[in-house]
Amino acid sequence: MNAPTTDMIKDPATIPGWGVDIDPRNDPTYPYRDRSEDNGLSNAWTRPPVQQTDVEILQSIEHVRQPAVVGTSTPPSWISGMIRRGAFRYSESHWLHWLMLMGADRINVVEGIVQDLGRAKIPNIPAEMGIRSEWKHNKTGLAKKVAVVGAVGAVAFALFQWSGSAKRDGSDDRD
């Protein structure tokens, strides 16, 4: 066991600000401080004006009304959007809700590439993954990754070639 060494033990008296926020009322069994006159016990509140938007907003079925403000980034679209709409038929406590959203996220990645290509843009995936910083700060790691990818690619290519030649040989046999 690594026992704490003498230099590791800190004298609290030497630490700036030690104990300034000691609060005997910070009882961990009472979670939060009261900030309102009604002690947070009233369920009613004056609602902010409700945001009107033309963007499709998927809403948890656990909400009884639309929250007053909503995010309008990246509305659901394409196949991933269809799956997301399906996911929101289930509550937040349902695994299917989250699994469908995770699945939609993965499909959305492919859609993003298709969208790029549709705009005549070829995504620079190595740059998007930060290869420049990897080259600058971790050349050894980058070399290993390139070697692994190269080896996997070479094996896959060899298997593909072997599979092709085996099929051709099989065809010859039947002739």
Add this chain to the structure above:
Amino acid sequence: MLAMDYRGPYRIRVEEKPMPKIEHPRDAVVRVTRSCICGSDLHLYHGMVPDTRVGMTFGHEFCGIVEEVGSGVENLKKGDHVLVPFNIACGQCHFCKQGLFGNCHESNAQATAVGGIFGYSHTAGGYDGGQAEYVRVPYADFGPTIIPDWMDPDDAVLLTDVVPTGYQAAEMGGIKPGDTVVVFGAGPVGIMAARCAWLFGAGRVIVFDEYEYRLEFARTYCPAEVYNFRELDVVVFMKKTTDGLGADVCIDAVGGDAAGNALQTLFGVKLKLEAGSAIPLHWAINSVKKGGVVSIVGVYGPTGNMIPIGNVVNKGLTLRANQAAVKRHLPKLIEHVKAGHLNPKALITHKVPLEDVADAYHIFSAKLDGCIKPVLVPSAA
């Protein structure tokens, strides 16, 4: 305007996007001057948070200059330099009335468990974030706080999340004078939680991580006893170093990306069969003393995790957790910065132009170049 653009796990770039606009009377549009990459952004970057859509802009730790305000915003004006809490909170709903600004009920259509968060997937409301030149800020009359003249913007930007989250982690621990406090994770939040534990009167502060450069930083900055969890059995160590009792308070400042247990990594990170690897929470529950407190600020997904809940019952533990209610802490934390009790900007190791956001994420994610905290700076800042 330029903005970070998510393209899929481990893939991001900078894109030209439309300027944000006022969509609600209580909105503002802010020109970003600083925007951090948060450790919890890495959960998005790694594809671990459901409903993270391609094309979204991340970024929930930012400050900037008010460019435009909606008709309902009377306490801010164009030109004000503000720090913007990561919570989107109305300030008046059932939960905001209790100071639960991370749980606002009027800001997240997609989920009821958490309030809206800037740039943090549609599970947190679907708002574009501040890793951009401009950002829409809802409820601008409640959340943003004007940065005092004397405050360095590098300090201010860390008051939007890192400092309040670390502070609340310590606060939720209910630390009493002389307590032994353990923090799992020496990322920026863990480091700040360890630093803040002293403010609540801790007698001993211990930090676990696997990266030596981070442990070394925590050793001098917090200051704390630091240990590499790869070199010992965490739970046995904690029992032995507390005369068999366990720590008074354990803080999980890691969340679902945690390393340290192959099974948790396989199920939680690789196969996504649980909501991230919960090994720090597992260690916390088993390292804390009977009747002790486990405080959780590490971010996990919304499904389930393998944790020893039976031990929580058998040991009579109190679990406390939440997204930090930033606005509640700000007055006190600003005073702590002014008094020199906290030095947030010392956490910043990398300042990166917004245009290089992909490299910044990779450096932070891969723990390259001694990275503790990267900050993006738009060229127009």
